Amino acid sequence: xxxxxxxxxxxxxxFPGVKALDDVNFVVSEGxxxxxxxxxxxxxxxxxxxxxxxYPFGSYEGxxxxxxxxxxxxxxxxxxxxxxxxIHQELALIPYMTIGENMFLGNERGNSAAIDWDETxxxxxxxxxxxxxxxxxxxxxxxxxxxxxxxxxxxxALAKKAKLLILDEPTSSLNEEDSKALLxxxxxxxxDGMTSIIISHKINxxxxxxxxxxxxxxxxxxxxxxxxxxxxxxxRIIRGMVGRELTDRFPGRxxxxxxxxxxxxxxxxxxxxxYSDRKxxxxxxxxxxxxxxxxxxxxxxxxxxxxxxxxxxxxxGSNISGELYINGSKVELKTVSEAIAHxxxxxxEDRKGNGLILSNPITVNTTLAxxxxxxxxxxxIDHSLEENVSKQYVDKLRTKCPSVMQKVGNLSGGNQQKIxxxxxxxxxxxxLILDEPTxxxxxxAKYEIxxxxxxxxxxxxxxxxxxxxxxxxxxxxxxxxxMNDGRMVGEVSAEExxxxxxxxxxxxxxxxxxxxxxxxxxxxxxxxxxx
Amino acid sequence: xxLKSSLTKYVMAFATVxxxxxxxxxxxxxxxxxxxxxxxxxxxxxxxxxxxxxxxxILTGGNIDLSVxxxxxxxxxxxxxxxxxxxxxxxxxxxxxxxxxxxIGVWQGFLIAYLKVPPxxxxxxxxxxxxxxSNVVLQGLTIAPMPDKFLNMFNSYVPDFSGSSKINYTCIxxxxxxxxxxxxxxxxxxxxxxxxGYENDPLIGxxxxxxxxxxxxxxxxxxxxxxxxxxxxxxxxVVIVSIYAYLTSKTTIGRHLYAVGGNEKATRLSGxxxxxxxxxAYVNMAFLSAVTALVVMARLNSxxxxxxxxxxxxxxxSCFIGGASAYGGIGTVGGVMIGAxxxxxxxxxxxxxxxxxxxxxxxxxxVLLAAVIFDVLSKKKEN
Numbered sequence: 001x002x003x004x005x006x007x008x009x010x011x012x013x014x015f016p017g018v019k020a021l022d023d024v025n026f027v028v029s030e031g032x033x034x035x036x037x038x039x040x041x042x043x044x045x046x047x048x049x050x051x052x053x054x055y056p057f058g059s060y061e062g063x064x065x066x067x068x069x070x071x072x073x074x075x076x077x078x079x080x081x082x083x084x085x086x087i088h089q090e091l092a093l094i095p096y097m098t099i100g101e102n103m104f105l106g107n108e109r110g111n112s113a114a115i116d117w118d119e120t121x122x123x124x125x126x127x128x129x130x131x132x133x134x135x136x137x138x139x140x141x142x143x144x145x146x147x148x149x150x151x152x153x154x155x156x157a158l159a160k161k162a163k164l165l166i167l168d169e170p171t172s173s174l175n176e177e178d179s180k181a182l183l184x185x186x187x188x189x190x191x192d193g194m195t196s197i198i199i200s201h202k203i204n205x206x207x208x209x210x211x212x213x214x215x216x217x218x219x220x221x222x223x224x225x226x227x228x229x230x231x232x233x234x235x236r237i238i239r240g241m242v243g244r245e246l247t248d249r250f251p252g253r254x255x256x257x258x259x260x261x262x263x264x265x266x267x268x269x270x271x272x273x274x275y276s277d278r279k280x281x282x283x284x285x286x287x288x289x290x291x292x293x294x295x296x297x298x299x300x301x302x303x304x305x306x307x308x309x310x311x312x313x314x315x316x317g318s319n320i321s322g323e324l325y326i327n328g329s330k331v332e333l334k335t336v337s338e339a340i341a342h343x344x345x346x347x348x349e350d351r352k353g354n355g356l357i358l359s360n361p362i363t364v365n366t367t368l369a370x371x372x373x374x375x376x377x378x379x380x381i382d383h384s385l386e387e388n389v390s391k392q393y394v395d396k397l398r399t400k401c402p403s404v405m406q407k408v409g410n411l412s413g414g415n416q417q418k419i420x421x422x423x424x425x426x427x428x429x430x431x432l433i434l435d436e437p438t439x440x441x442x443x444x445a446k447y448e449i450x451x452x453x454x455x456x457x458x459x460x461x462x463x464x465x466x467x468x469x470x471x472x473x474x475x476x477x478x479x480x481x482x483m484n485d486g487r488m489v490g491e492v493s494a495e496e497x498x499x500x501x502x503x504x505x506x507x508x509x510x511x512x513x514x515x516x517x518x519x520x521x522x523x524x525x526x527x528x529x530x531x
Numbered sequence: 532x533x534l535k536s537s538l539t540k541y542v543m544a545f546a547t548v549x550x551x552x553x554x555x556x557x558x559x560x561x562x563x564x565x566x567x568x569x570x571x572x573x574x575x576x577x578x579x580x581x582x583x584x585x586x587x588x589i590l591t592g593g594n595i596d597l598s599v600x601x602x603x604x605x606x607x608x609x610x611x612x613x614x615x616x617x618x619x620x621x622x623x624x625x626x627x628x629x630x631x632x633x634x635i636g637v638w639q640g641f642l643i644a645y646l647k648v649p650p651x652x653x654x655x656x657x658x659x660x661x662x663x664x665s666n667v668v669l670q671g672l673t674i675a676p677m678p679d680k681f682l683n684m685f686n687s688y689v690p691d692f693s694g695s696s697k698i699n700y701t702c703i704x705x706x707x708x709x710x711x712x713x714x715x716x717x718x719x720x721x722x723x724x725x726x727x728g729y730e731n732d733p734l735i736g737x738x739x740x741x742x743x744x745x746x747x748x749x750x751x752x753x754x755x756x757x758x759x760x761x762x763x764x765x766x767x768x769v770v771i772v773s774i775y776a777y778l779t780s781k782t783t784i785g786r787h788l789y790a791v792g793g794n795e796k797a798t799r800l801s802g803x804x805x806x807x808x809x810x811x812a813y814v815n816m817a818f819l820s821a822v823t824a825l826v827v828m829a830r831l832n833s834x835x836x837x838x839x840x841x842x843x844x845x846x847x848x849s850c851f852i853g854g855a856s857a858y859g860g861i862g863t864v865g866g867v868m869i870g871a872x873x874x875x876x877x878x879x880x881x882x883x884x885x886x887x888x889x890x891x892x893x894x895x896x897x898v899l900l901a902a903v904i905f906d907v908l909s910k911k912k913e914n
Contacts, residue, residue, distance in 0.1 A: 357793035
């Protein structure tokens with residue numbers, strides 16, 4: 001077996017209040033393609049950020065041994081000097097610059113007085129050829145497709161003399177064909193002796209390229225599986241990813257009274273607001289009843305937030321089509337205020353960006369979605385009433401704050417989330433869409449949020465809970481929809497649902513379509529290789 | 532509220548008092564001569580009105596309106612042509628002037644709110660366009676003088692009932708009435724709060740605030756009484772500023788302005804029509820520019836092609852000195868008024884001292900910068 005290029009030993013990384021990595025060991029041997037898999041929040045990106053120096057030496061515990069030497073990277077430049085290059089999930093190219101300019105950004109050719117453009121474009125063309133692009137390096141990046149942009153990212157990494165290439169979900173925004181080309185390129189590089197680490201959620205891709213698979217779960221290494229030695233079937237990988245104990249972290253509901261259908265969505269389709277040919281939500285139908293918690297499971301980027309926001313007064317997307325029924329009658333919600341008037345509420349996943357005004361006090365945030373509730377017909381606000389309303393919700397949700405005049409930006413994440421919930425509860429909705437209601441808050445606050453959700457449905461309201469945390473979806477929901485790649489790929493009742501079932505629906509549905517084709521192609525490639 | 536936090540809250544007010552004391556000593560007491568107090572109001576009336584409108588724009592996210600000086604000039608040119616050259620009745624002329632302002636505002640507001648043209652560019656274009664048009668209207672000439680009836684409306688003094696030649700008793704009476712009014716209002720809100728079972732602010736704080744406010748009002752009125760009495764323009768300014776102070780602090784429209792500046796996305800997702808908020812801010816700014824044109828025309832007793840030059844800078848400066856945030860969402864009408872007074876006192880004090888006009892600009896620039904640096908640093912500390 002080849003020697004180890006990289007060994008990460010006993011890596012522990014803590015963020016305030018959370019242990020993101022807990023004694024992780026990670027070994028990559030020279031010349032292999034190593035896949036890193038795990039659920040959202042399992043610690044994959046954190047581990048790679050530790051490796052590439054985004055989190056400098058000293059901010060974590062443990063050792064990194066690369067190429068036989070112990071490394072203490074202070075920043076990304078340090079790690080790049082050693083040939084460790086990371087390609088992030090979000091493309092980091094500047095659209096209005098040429099491919100060549102992008103490729104040598106921060107790594108400019110020439111001297112400090114002038115850039116040598118001939119060398120820049122000459123070299124860039126060479127690297128482009130290496131990744132199989134026929135474009136001229138003088139092409140402006142915005143004029144080439146996403147697939148090619150991803151290739152340019154790889155060429156950029158080559159220009160940095162990469163020895164260890166890290167790709168964070170490189171195919172998440174690519175179509176089948178482009179993904180295929182990228183994976184084949186990785187196999188090509190492997191032949192040339194390059195080592196790569198690939199983070200991916202697409203199991204078919206992993207089994208296609210990876211030699212070794214390391215599974216992370218909740219910030220700890222679970223196991224490493226080697227191709228040819230261990231069982232690397234889809235089921236085996238999924239079991240490793242989700243095999244977590246379900247503990248008693250969810251408050252029970254005493255009596256369930258599930259009533260009539262309150263919201264029904266039929267054949268909902270929505271396109272990306274900027275790239276209007278990209279379908280983000282594809283023919284989705286679902287419904288929710290009074291007194292029911294419906295969970296929407298899926299990975300990040302599955303289109304769940306986009307679906308919910310496009311329903312909520314068309315606050316996302318373009319060219320939206322589909323039918324919406326509230327309490328049995330068809331409605332059209334063109335603006336957010338119409339949605340609120342129809343007793344709909346959308347509690348955003350991004351409380352700081354889309355939810356709260358951090359520089360303003362609790363009072364202002366609590367009443368923002370329902371100012372008419374605290375003002376008279378001349379639109380004059382009753383400040384005393386506003387203060388009282390805010391106090392009531394602070395007491396009801398047990399928000400910890402010195403006073404209701406406290407700036408929301410100074411509260412903890414859990415308390416901010418409660419203010420956001422209070423804001424929408426004061427808008428007096430019947431149907432609440434909660435998007436990742438417990439993201440980034442501690443266990444105690446999570447439990448309290450769960451209690452609030454249970455109280456809401458006990459009052460006969462409907463709750464749609466979008467969550468990437470499977471245990472939460474399983475623990476709270478009466479019924480679960482599973483979404484992937486803009487489509488609903490399954491509906492299960494709470495009784496029949498399990499983590500394995502949901503995960504395999506998410507990870508395998510997409511493949512089923514292209515599966516046959518994929519398999520034959522894979523076989524072909526291997527044959528060619530053997531020849 | 533602790534002593535320290537109230538100190539930081541009113542820091543600009545203290546700075547203004549310090550500057551007044553400094554210039555009083557430096558000018559040997561001339562700053563507080565009755566005539567100079569009167570001039571402080573008359574010379575700066577346009578700043579008070581424009582800064583109020585500018586605050587609305589800045590609240591929406593640090594957006595400024597560069598076109599106000601040119602709008603003042605154009606509206607003045609239109610008004611003077613109608614009143615003096617065409618002999619149109621004054622009320623009609625005034626209505627046409629205000630409508631001109633509104634139309635300009637609707638145009639700029641439409642571009643900014645609905646077509647998403649950046650405010651800086653829209654109003655920069657406006658600055659050039661309206662200035663050019665006003666020169667076309669005036670044909671490069673100055674129109675003067677204005678009709679007496681018009682001057683009486685904006686540039687005169689409330690007549691004295693007592694007929695005393697030395698002291699204007701009407702002025703002092705008005706001052707006392709205002710003080711009584713302030714006290715009654717304060718007591719009324721306290722009683723109302725108590726009746727509804729809401730918590731009241733500490734009594735001592737309210738008493739001190741009311742006393743300080745009354746002292747300032749009486750001081751001004753007595754000073755004015757020793758000059759020509761109560762200037763009409765002061766009434767206009769107080770009425771306009773009060774309306775906007777109420778609008779921003781008490782009504783939902785005001786709340787929307789602050790919310791858009793605080794977090795536009797969150798505001799839109801709360802069902803508030805953010806486009807309408809931008810539209811309102813810029814229409815209102817142009818309307819107040821038209822109101823300012825009336826005041827400026829009366830004060831200069833003419834309409835000329837350079838009227839209103841750099842007015843936008845005075846208004847913007849007052850806002851930032853008065854604690855408005857360059858990122859939007861923070862700032863009060865009261866604070867901006869203090870900023871405007873500070874600028875006015877600096878102008879007046881340095882003029883009395885005979886400081887070179889160029890050095891005056893250097894000082895004003897430094898004060899503006901210092902105020903903003905202070906704002907940035909105090910925010911950094913908070914985080």
